[in-house]
Amino acid sequence: MKKKVPLYIVSGFLGSGKTTFLKNILEILGAKTSISVIQSEFPISSFDSGFKELTSVPFSLLELNRGSSNPVQLSKDHTGKIAAFLESSNPGIIFLEASGLAKLREILAILSTPPLDSVLYLAATIIIIDASRFEHEVTFLKNIRQQVKAADIVLVNKYEKLNRLESPEVIVKSYNYNKIIGWIKEINPDCKIYPSLYSRIPLEVIDSFLKSV
Numbered sequence: 001m002k003k004k005v006p007l008y009i010v011s012g013f014l015g016s017g018k019t020t021f022l023k024n025i026l027e028i029l030g031a032k033t034s035i036s037v038i039q040s041e042f043p044i045s046s047f048d049s050g051f052k053e054l055t056s057v058p059f060s061l062l063e064l065n066r067g068s069s070n071p072v073q074l075s076k077d078h079t080g081k082i083a084a085f086l087e088s089s090n091p092g093i094i095f096l097e098a099s100g101l102a103k104l105r106e107i108l109a110i111l112s113t114p115p116l117d118s119v120l121y122l123a124a125t126i127i128i129i130d131a132s133r134f135e136h137e138v139t140f141l142k143n144i145r146q147q148v149k150a151a152d153i154v155l156v157n158k159y160e161k162l163n164r165l166e167s168p169e170v171i172v173k174s175y176n177y178n179k180i181i182g183w184i185k186e187i188n189p190d191c192k193i194y195p196s197l198y199s200r201i202p203l204e205v206i207d208s209f210l211k212s213v
Contacts (some may be wrong), residue, residue: 005086005094006123008213009107011147012028013100013137016128017157022095028206030057033092035213038082040064042100049160060089076110083115092213101143106148123212124152128199132161134180138187143163148187153205155196156180168197 012018026035037059062085064078086094098107104125113123127147129137134156137144148154155211160168171177172195184193194202 002119004119004121005091007094007096007111007120008123008209009096009104009125010128011098011102011104011125011151012098012128012157013130013133013141013144016100016130016133017155017196017199018097018128020156021126021128021157021201022097024097024199024201025209026055026057027058028201029093029209030055032210034060034090036060036062036086036089036091036094038062038064038085038094038096040096040102052176060085060091076113079110079113079116081154083119086119091207094103100147102139102147103143103157104147124208125150126153126155127151128155128157128196129180129184130161131156131159131177131180134183138179138183148184148191151188151191154184154188154191154193155199155201156184156193157196157199159195160197160203168195 010018010021022037027175029035039061044191063080096107098104108122109114111120116167125147129144129148138148156177159171159177159180163171163174166174177195182191184191192203194203
C-alpha cells in the first residue's frame with residue numbers, strides 16, 4: 001500500500017504572509033523533498049498572483065477556484081482534480097493555502113472523503129496572523145476565530161509593526177504583543193505560538209515537517 005502524504009493547511013487573512021511563508025518553505029525544504037502546493041486564494045496583487053515565479057526551487061502547483069464566484073472555498077467537485085494532481089506530482093509534502101474566509105471544517109470534511117482519504121493525511125493546520133491587524137480580525141471575522149481554534153501552529157507575523165521604534169526582542173515582551181498571545185490562548189490554549197518576521201519558519205516547525213515525510 002502506498003504511504004499517505006502529509007498535508008499542511010496554511011490559512012490566514014489576505015495579506016497576513018501566507019505566500020511569503022510558502023516561498024520560505026520551498027527554499028528551505030525544496031532540496032530535501034518534493035513539494036506540492038494547492039492554492040485556492042487569488043489576491044489582486046501581482047506579487048501574489050505570480051506565485052510560481054517567486055522562487056527558482058522546483059515544485060508542483062495546482063490552482064483551484066481561479067475565476068470562480070466563490071474563490072475562497074474548496075468543494076467536493078475538486079476531489080478528483082486534487083487526486084489526479086497528487087498522482088502525477090507524487091509529492092513528499094503537500095501544502096494547501098486556504099483563505100482566511102475559508103471554513104476549515106468544510107475543507108477537512110472534503111479532504112477526508114474518497115479518494116483523497118487514501119492518499120493524504122492532515123499533519124497540521126497553520127494559521128498566519130498579521131499582528132498589527134489581529135485585534136480587528138479576531139473581533140469582526142468569525143472565520144478567523146474558528147481557524148485559530150482549529151490551528152496546531154499559530155505564527156504571529158509582522159509583530160514589528162506593533163512598535164517600529166523598538167527592537168523585536170523588546171516587542172515580544174511588550175504589553176501589546178502579549179495581549180495578542182492572550183487572545184490566541186483564550187481561543188485555543190493547546191496550539192503552539194511563534195513570533196515571526198517576514199513569515200520566517202522556526203527551526204522546531206521545520207524539523208516537524210521533515211519528520212512527517
